[in-house]
Amino acid sequence: MNSLTLSLPGFDQMFAHLTVPAMLVAENGTVQGLNDAAAALFCMEENEVRGKLWAGLDAHLTAIQWRSRWKELQTAKKLTYATDILTGHEYLRSVNVTLALLEPSHTLIILQDRIASSMIESELEMMADKLQAGFWSYNRVDGRIRISQHARRLLGLPDGEPTKQNVLLWLSQHIPTSQWEEIRAMGQRLLREPLQVNHSFFLEKEGGLGRVKVSANSVGNSLHITHLYGIIQEDRNEADNPSGHNISGDLAIFSIEHAQDMIFWTRPDGSIFYINQIVSNKLGIPKEKLIKMKVKEYAPYFDGQVLETFWQRLRTEKYFEAEYPLYRSDGQIIDVYASISYLRFGEEEFSCGICRDITTRRKLEQRQKLTEFTIDNSEEMILWSTPESAITYANDTFFSMTGYQLQDLSSLSPQSLFPVLVNPDQEVLWNQLRKEHHLSFENNLRLAKGKLIPVRLDMNYLQFEGGEFACIYLRDLRGKKKRDRQIKLSQVALDTALDYILWLDEKFRIRYVNNALLQLLGSHPKTWVGTAVEEAIPGLHRTSIAPGETLDVAIIPHKGTEEIHLNLQCSEVVYEEESIFMLVGRDLTALVELQEDLKLENLKISELRDRLLEENTTLREDYGKDYNINEIITVSPKYQAILKQVGQVADVDTTVLITGETGTGKELLARAIHQLSDREEHPLVKVNCAALPESLIESELFGHEKGAFTGATARKKGRFEMADKGTIFLDEIGELPLELQSKLLRVLQEDEFERVGGTETIRVDVRLVAATNRDLAEMVREGRFREDLYYRLNVFPIVNLPLRERPEDIPVLVEHFTHKFAKRQGKTIRRVNTADLNLLKNYAFPGNIRELENLVERAVVLCQSDTLSIKIGQGAGAATTRQQRFLSFEEMQRQHIIDALKRTGGRVTGPDGAGILLDMNDRTLVSKMRKLRIEKHEYLL
Numbered sequence: 001m002n003s004l005t006l007s008l009p010g011f012d013q014m015f016a017h018l019t020v021p022a023m024l025v026a027e028n029g030t031v032q033g034l035n036d037a038a039a040a041l042f043c044m045e046e047n048e049v050r051g052k053l054w055a056g057l058d059a060h061l062t063a064i065q066w067r068s069r070w071k072e073l074q075t076a077k078k079l080t081y082a083t084d085i086l087t088g089h090e091y092l093r094s095v096n097v098t099l100a101l102l103e104p105s106h107t108l109i110i111l112q113d114r115i116a117s118s119m120i121e122s123e124l125e126m127m128a129d130k131l132q133a134g135f136w137s138y139n140r141v142d143g144r145i146r147i148s149q150h151a152r153r154l155l156g157l158p159d160g161e162p163t164k165q166n167v168l169l170w171l172s173q174h175i176p177t178s179q180w181e182e183i184r185a186m187g188q189r190l191l192r193e194p195l196q197v198n199h200s201f202f203l204e205k206e207g208g209l210g211r212v213k214v215s216a217n218s219v220g221n222s223l224h225i226t227h228l229y230g231i232i233q234e235d236r237n238e239a240d241n242p243s244g245h246n247i248s249g250d251l252a253i254f255s256i257e258h259a260q261d262m263i264f265w266t267r268p269d270g271s272i273f274y275i276n277q278i279v280s281n282k283l284g285i286p287k288e289k290l291i292k293m294k295v296k297e298y299a300p301y302f303d304g305q306v307l308e309t310f311w312q313r314l315r316t317e318k319y320f321e322a323e324y325p326l327y328r329s330d331g332q333i334i335d336v337y338a339s340i341s342y343l344r345f346g347e348e349e350f351s352c353g354i355c356r357d358i359t360t361r362r363k364l365e366q367r368q369k370l371t372e373f374t375i376d377n378s379e380e381m382i383l384w385s386t387p388e389s390a391i392t393y394a395n396d397t398f399f400s401m402t403g404y405q406l407q408d409l410s411s412l413s414p415q416s417l418f419p420v421l422v423n424p425d426q427e428v429l430w431n432q433l434r435k436e437h438h439l440s441f442e443n444n445l446r447l448a449k450g451k452l453i454p455v456r457l458d459m460n461y462l463q464f465e466g467g468e469f470a471c472i473y474l475r476d477l478r479g480k481k482k483r484d485r486q487i488k489l490s491q492v493a494l495d496t497a498l499d500y501i502l503w504l505d506e507k508f509r510i511r512y513v514n515n516a517l518l519q520l521l522g523s524h525p526k527t528w529v530g531t532a533v534e535e536a537i538p539g540l541h542r543t544s545i546a547p548g549e550t551l552d553v554a555i556i557p558h559k560g561t562e563e564i565h566l567n568l569q570c571s572e573v574v575y576e577e578e579s580i581f582m583l584v585g586r587d588l589t590a591l592v593e594l595q596e597d598l599k600l601e602n603l604k605i606s607e608l609r610d611r612l613l614e615e616n617t618t619l620r621e622d623y624g625k626d627y628n629i630n631e632i633i634t635v636s637p638k639y640q641a642i643l644k645q646v647g648q649v650a651d652v653d654t655t656v657l658i659t660g661e662t663g664t665g666k667e668l669l670a671r672a673i674h675q676l677s678d679r680e681e682h683p684l685v686k687v688n689c690a691a692l693p694e695s696l697i698e699s700e701l702f703g704h705e706k707g708a709f710t711g712a713t714a715r716k717k718g719r720f721e722m723a724d725k726g727t728i729f730l731d732e733i734g735e736l737p738l739e740l741q742s743k744l745l746r747v748l749q750e751d752e753f754e755r756v757g758g759t760e761t762i763r764v765d766v767r768l769v770a771a772t773n774r775d776l777a778e779m780v781r782e783g784r785f786r787e788d789l790y791y792r793l794n795v796f797p798i799v800n801l802p803l804r805e806r807p808e809d810i811p812v813l814v815e816h817f818t819h820k821f822a823k824r825q826g827k828t829i830r831r832v833n834t835a836d837l838n839l840l841k842n843y844a845f846p847g848n849i850r851e852l853e854n855l856v857e858r859a860v861v862l863c864q865s866d867t868l869s870i871k872i873g874q875g876a877g878a879a880t881t882r883q884q885r886f887l888s889f890e891e892m893q894r895q896h897i898i899d900a901l902k903r904t905g906g907r908v909t910g911p912d913g914a915g916i917l918l919d920m921n922d923r924t925l926v927s928k929m930r931k932l933r934i935e936k937h938e939y940l941l
């Protein structure tokens with residue numbers, strides 16, 4: 001059937017029935033049509049060839065060359081040249097090409113198979129006939145096998161069209177195994193290189209074992225063996241040959257004639273003795289003409305000196321190989337690789353050159369170089385390995401990525417590169433590869449420094465020049481693995497998010513629902529993907545979905561369950577030109593509950609705060625009890641006047657200086673001022689300037705920064721800072737060192753100061769009440785107290801009265817203290833010894849009220865009845881009178897420690913503890929107190 005389908009009018013009528021391979025090619029070089037013969041020549045289907053570029057089919061023609069050839073054709077109208085075409089089996093087939101211009105835009109191409117099997121076969125047939133032998137041939141290009149009738153008979157082949165497979169099978173079954181192996185090996189050699197062999201073997205035939213003689217020749221082009229052919233005869237002695245012909249000689253000549261290599265026999269003068277047919281074909285010069293030519297005419301290189309040198313070398317070396325250029329009749333150059341031997345017959349010398357056209361090989365080499373360049377610059381690592389576990393090739397990318405060197409190649413193996421191969425058994429792996437031709441899997445590649453990296457392996461099976469190879473493409477998966485992990489992480493993050501996430505496509509169909517929302521939406525046949533959004537969330541309308549909008553919708557997840565309020569935030573994401581609406585939602589129900597919880601918590605907190613405030617007030621009230629102004633016991637009109645002063649100054653917020661003898665109740669008055677002032681809600685901080693060592697007063701008053709001095713391990717607030725918004729009571733202010741007096745003055749003037757070791761200025765709002773039993777005016781005169789400070793303090797002086805100036809208070813005070821201590825000690829005391837009381841009234845009380853208080857306390861302790869007897873001299877600090885009992889050393893120590901503790905406000909240890917006052921080690925003091933059985937109530941007022 002004619003397969004020609006083309007538009008050029010008349011073409012099919014003209015050539016469709018031609019047995020000559022013909023093609024129609026357009027100006028741009030594409031094959032527009034071809035006939036069956038041409039398709040057969042290409043060993044391809046007609047439609048496989050049609051549409052291809054002629055430059056792609058002609059192995060030596062480039063697209064650029066086609067354009068210049070086309071131009072040439074426009075004037076010449078007809079062109080002829082010899083070339084190789086690339087067949088469907090990827091073999092090269094030598095052809096003569098004739099281009100005949102049909103129209104300005106189309107040309108006809110007629111192809112002529114230069115080693116057409118028909119030609120060989122017809123010659124063989126002729127020869128076989130002459131020799132009374134059978135002939136056989138195998139065309140490797142199209143896979144056809146031909147065996148003549150005579151040969152079939154000799155081999156005993158069954159009738160029917162022979163194929164390669166069934167002939168080989170027949171022979172393998174009828175030739176003894178050892179001989180069959182030899183024949184196979186010989187066949188392999190014939191397929192690899194041009195050879196001429198003769199072989200005899202036994203063959204099992206009907207009626208016994210026969211012996212046949214087969215000759216075989218292989219011919220081909222510069223790249224491949226394309227044909228095998230030969231003669232089959234019965235193996236008889238030479239004498240038995242009825243024709244008497246020398247078969248080997250005939251075959252040798254036949255082989256030489258049909259060899260694809262050019263054979264030149266030349267003489268020292270450059271004249272030709274013999275050339276074979278292929279020389280004529282290759283050079284495009286008829287044989288008759290060639291034979292008369294001298295070497296230099298087709299090989300200009302061989303002239304004069306060169307020719308002489310050539311012969312000199314040949315005579316000495318006898319054989320050498322070299323490359324030469326030859327000139328075709330059309331001026332084109334053919335590169336040949338020549339093996340040249342020296343021959344001498346009698347007087348005559350010959351050079352015998354077997355020349356192989358390497359033009360194609362050169363081009364292929366160039367192509368190979370380009371391929372290698374491409375491979376080396378490929379982003380993928382490429383390796384070639386063999387079944388023997390050798391790595392025969394690695395591209396540059398492999399070396400640069402793995403850190404191996406070219407010299408390492410020979411020592412590398414798949415096992416060393418892939419220590420954890422999926423299938424460590426190479427044999428199994430190769431068998432699988434042979435079967436499937438392609439394997440793909442992931443593995444770990446060991447880098448030069450030993451590190452393993454994940455790679456994807458693509459193994460391709462290849463047979464090349466008789467060997468087997470695996471071409472391995474390696475792709476570094478580190479980036480991919482990381483990306484995959486990130487994608488997985490994102491997926492996990494989306495799926496485990498507590499927020500409800502919904503993706504919609506442009507048509508508001510669901511693209512993705514995360515797990516949280518999926519659970520809320522309840523069971524649906526699938527995952528909701530593809531369904532319209534309204535179907536999943538009925539309250540959601542596509543009109544309300546817009547980027548940047550917030551939507552509130554209600555969902556009833558399951559029948560009978562409570563409504564859930566969702567707050568959805570919509571945004572638009574454009575990914576790979578696709579627009580996606582992303583809705584991220586929160587369950588407002590939970591939020592409302594949370595708000596309720598918060599309200600409850602707030603309520604609890606405010607209740608707690610109220611309670612705390614209440615407790616604080618109570619505390620303050622408790623605290624104030626002892627110092628309540630009502631607790632100031634007095635009946636003395638003089639003292640009433642002092643209390644009036646206290647009441648007047650309390651609210652004025654001015655600095656108050658209380659003077660008076662020790663124990664007159666100065667502190668009591670200071671507390672009364674604080675309590676009656678607006679600062680009552682804020683702290684009253686007391687500092688006993690006499691109780692603090694000089695070195696510590698400053699930091700105690702103003703605080704210190706961390707590291708300001710040895711032992712300042714942390715920043716500490718001073719008493720002034722602590723008293724902010726309240727009152728600071730500086731007791732015994734007369735004891736304040738001069739330098740601190742100036743700092744104190746600054747605080748009083750500017751309400752600001754710096755911490756010890758600090759630069760930050762601290763502002764405070766503090767009311768100062770100072771007290772002293774010293775005569776400050778006198779101290780100013782003596783230069784021991786700053787005058788400016790004195791005036792600053794003395795804004796509102798209150799001079800406390802000594803007890804002896806208000807003796808009328810003694811009975812009420814005795815009563816007050818008796819009650820206080822009796823109650824504390826759990827005693828019932830109904831009256832005080834009147835005589836004792838009278839004595840007290842006349843007593844001077846140098847220790848003032850504190851002395852009286854101590855006296856009563858001691859009396860209560862000693863009291864065994866309900867009548868209290870108070871003996872002057874029993875209390876510590878009392879003035880020595882005649883009646884006074886002389887205290888034991890231990891009693892004295894006891895009283896002294898109690899006094900010290902009273903001064904420090906009960907603080908035993910530390911910088912402002914009693915230890916410092918008494919110049920005693922803290923630990924010694926504590927053990928002393930234990931030994932003397934000093935109880936807290938004795939010093940805590």
Ligand SMILES: Nc1ncnc2c1ncn2[C@@H]1O[C@H](COP(=O)(O)OP(=O)(O)OP(=O)(O)O)[C@@H](O)[C@H]1O
Nearest residue numbers: 631632633661662663664665666667668773849850
């Ligand atoms: N009018 C009073 N009514 C009841 N108790 C008083 C009275 N005056 C002083 N006291 C008590 O006398 C003791 C000494 O009082 P206070 O410490 O205030 O005196 P002081 O002048 O500050 O002494 P010093 O100068 O030694 O610091 C305290 O226990 C105090 O409660």
